[in-house]
Structures are given as structure tokens and as C-alpha cells.
Amino acid sequence: xxxxxxxxxxxxxxxxxxxxxxxxxxxxxxxxxxxxxxxxxxxxxxxxxxxxxxxxxxxxxxxxxxxxxxxxxxxxxxxxxxxxxxxxxxxxxxxxxxxxxxxxxxxxxxxxxxxxxx
Amino acid sequence: xxxxxxxxxxxxxxxxxxxxxxxxxxxxxxxxxxxxxxxxxxxxxxxxxxxxxxxxxxxxxxxxxxxxxxxxxxxxxxxxxxxxxxxxxxxxxxxxxxxxxxxxxxxxxxxxxxxxxxxxxxxxxxxxxxxxxxxxxxxxxxxxxxxxxxxxxx
Numbered sequence: 047x048x049x050x051x052x053x054x055x056x057x058x059x060x061x062x063x064x065x066x067x068x069x070x071x072x073x074x075x076x077x078x079x080x081x082x083x084x085x086x087x088x089x090x091x092x093x094x095x096x097x098x099x100x101x102x103x104x105x106x107x108x109x110x111x112x113x114x115x116x117x118x119x120x121x122x123x124x125x126x127x128x129x130x131x132x133x134x135x136x137x138x139x140x141x142x143x144x145x146x147x148x149x150x151x152x153x154x155x156x157x158x159x160x161x162x163x164x
Numbered sequence: 165x166x167x168x169x170x171x172x173x174x175x176x177x178x179x180x181x182x183x184x185x186x187x188x189x190x191x192x193x194x195x196x197x198x199x200x201x202x203x204x205x206x207x208x209x210x211x212x213x214x215x216x217x218x219x220x221x222x223x224x225x226x227x228x229x230x231x232x233x234x235x236x237x238x239x240x241x242x243x244x245x246x247x248x249x250x251x252x253x254x255x256x257x258x259x260x261x262x263x264x265x266x267x268x269x270x271x272x273x274x275x276x277x278x279x280x281x282x283x284x285x286x287x288x289x290x291x292x293x294x295x296x297x298x299x300x301x302x303x304x305x306x307x308x309x310x311x312x313x314x315x316x317x318x
Contacts, residue, residue, distance in 0.1 A: 047310060048312045048314055049312065050313070050316030051316045051317075052317065054280065054281050057281040069280050069281075070281045071280055072280075078278055082273075082274065084313050086315070089315070090315070090316070096313040098314065100312050100313070101313075102308065102309075103273045103308060103311060104308055105306045107273055107289060108270065108271070108273070109268065109270065109271055109273050111269065112266070114266060116258055116260065117260075118257045119199070119201075119253060131308065
């Protein structure tokens with residue numbers, strides 16, 4: 047589930063363009079981003095944005111794995127998220143056949159793997 | 165005797181510019197060339213080597229090759245491109261907030277409700293499975309959620 051400061055209309059265009067199917071949430075005033083202390087002040091074109099971060103939340107709402115990158119060019123790879131999920135749940139998530147492109151194909155699969163029922 | 169044109173500094177400079185542009189346009193799309201930009205640096209080394217070779221022959225054999233004015237200019241420009249690439253990929257991109265207050269492993273992820281791309285409100289606790297088995301909201305019991313925060317500006 048993605049979160050950014052973009053308004054829903056912008057995200058809608060983005061999803062139509064890319065074909066991504068997972069959930070994109072809009073936090074235009076960065077309220078949730080601020081509550082998670084992931085605010086990157088004045089780093090966007092028009093103000094505050096989120097710093098890149100990935101958090102894996104278990105069914106009780108507890109953070110079980112997270113990745114706060116040190117460079118915004120470097121994000122968690124889907125394989126890393128799936129591996130963490132496998133280790134935490136003690137079983138294999140669905141075998142994904144990742145395409146090399148991180149964001150286009152792999153993330154939706156990693157979301158679907160992570161949101162499987164336990 | 166007319167001196168030969170010395171194309172090496174220009175070729176090296178163009179390779180440096182191409183290497184710079186290739187990172188956001190191509191290499192950053194693939195984790196293997198994005199996380200460690202080795203492909204970019206390989207191209208930069210090639211570009212700078214061509215510039216150096218061009219400068220060497222311009223100054224060592226000035227009776228044969230031209231380029232004693234344009235060569236150094238292109239050399240400085242090439243170094244500037246390489247330096248700017250270093251700043252963008254290794255310095256600016258690492259100037260991220262410490263986020264010391266971000267939820268740690270073992271802590272609860274603060275609940276929230278935000279609109280999705282269709283404007284429908286989505287609540288985190290509604291997606292997670294209830295521990296007792298009774299599903300809250302639309303989520304199936306025992307569901308995990310991966311939260312991915314993006315810089316945005318799609």
C-alpha cells in the first residue's frame with residue numbers, strides 16, 4: 047500500500063499511465079507521514095514530502111520489519127520484503143517471478159504476498 | 165602542414181553527459197544498476213579516459229593534433245558533469261531526515277484513514293486482520309500490510 051503527498055486525481059492519472067494496481071493513498075497535508083515521523087521537510091517541488099520508507103505490519107498492527115533507506119535512489123527490493131515476510135511467518139510466500147523493474151511489476155506481487163491471510 | 169582534428173576530448177565529454185543522463189532515464193529503473201551505479205561510473209571512467217588521451221596527444225604532439233584550447237575546456241566540463249553526478253547520487257540523495265520517531269520494530273503502527281486514488285477512505289486497521297479472528301472492516305482475518313512511503317510527484 048503506497049502513501050504519498052499526491053492528491054487522488056494525480057495518483058489516478060499515474061496509475062492509469064503505469065497500470066499499477068495496488069492501493070495508493072493520498073496524504074496531501076502529510077499528516078500521516080508526519081505522525082510516522084517520515085516527513086522530509088521542503089524536499090518536494092511545493093513543500094513537504096515523505097522520505098522513502100517501507101514498513102511491514104502484521105495482523106495485530108505491529109511493525110515487524112522496516113526499511114528506512116539512507117539514499118532515496120536505493121529502496122527495498124521486493125525480494126527483500128518477501129524474504130522478511132517468509133522469515134516472520136515461517137513459510138514461503140507465493141513464488142513470485144520478478145521482472146527486473148522494481149516498481150512496475152514486482153511491488154504489486156509483493157503487496158499481494160504480504161497481504162495474504164495467515 | 166595542417167594539424168589533425170582531435171575529437172577525443174569531445175567524445176569523452178559526450179560520453180560523460182550520456183552517462184549522467186542514462187542514470188535517471190535507464191539505470192535507475194533497474195535495481196542492479198541503481199543501488200550501486202557501477203554502470204554509470206564505468207561510462208564516466210571511459211569518458212574521462214578519452215578526454216585524458218585527447219589532452220595528452222594535444223599537448224605532447226601539438227604539431228600533429230589540435231585541441232589545446234578546446235581540450236582543457238571539455239576536460240573541465242567533463243569533470244563538472246562527473247562531480248555533479250556524485251553530488252546527486254551520493255550526497256543530495258543521502259540528505260534524509262533521521263526519522264528517529266518512526267515506528268520501530270515491535271511497536272504499533274499508528275492507525276490512520278486516508279483516501280485512495282478513487283477518493284474512498286481506507287483505514288489501516290480495517291485492512292489488518294483482527295487478532296481474535298473477527299475481521300474488522302474489509303480486510304481478511306490475519307492480513308499483513310506493507311506500507312510504502314513514496315516521495316511522490318508522479
